[in-house]
Amino acid sequence: MRHIYEEAERAGIILRQLLLNARETLPERRMVSLNQIVERAMDLQGFSLAAEKIRVEIDLDPALPFIQGDPGHLQQV
Secondary structure (H helix, E strand, O other), X not given: OHHHHHHHXXXXXHHHHHHHHHOOOOOOOEEEOHHHHHHHHHHHHHHHHHHOOOOOOOOOXXXXXXXXXXXXXXXXX
């Protein structure tokens, strides 16, 4: 349930960003973990990849520093 809630929140953020982009506003900038962004993106793609019998191995660096960026935009990339 937590995962569904988080993804619904993320979808809401993406929708708000799309609406804001129509008005040409600046993206949200905050400190984010690239590891967390990659993990969430892979969680979203997990079912589709498994359905196609595609296995992805992720080897993330736990010492990777946080960066400043827009989490929704980074996850879309």
